[in-house]
Amino acid sequence: MTTPCPAHCGRQRHPRQYLCPTCWDALPTPAKRALGRRGPHAMTRLRELHRQIAAGVPLGQIAVTP
Ligand SMILES: [Zn+2]
Known part of the structure; x- marks a missing residue:
């Protein structure tokens, strides 16, 4: 079962992943590292990611709570 990538790349x-592999690769390394961690801020980071995608922030400029 698959789901459309939330970055609207088609x-x-x-x-189990937030984005398709191509969009994930486009994220800055600190964002990838933070999003890959679990813990109390995991949902906060996911919301930050989705909010920035919705706002049109380029994937290479997305930043989330460290
Ligand atoms: Zn994608």
Whole structure:
């Protein structure tokens, strides 16, 4: 089962990943590292990611709570 990538790239993401592999690769390394961590701020980071995508922030400029 697949889901459309939330970055509107037309590709599919896997259920356990936030973005498709291509969009994930485009994120800055600190954002990838933070989003890959679990813990109390994981949902906050996911919301930050989605809010920035919705606002049209380029994937290479997205920043989330460290
Ligand atoms: Zn994508």
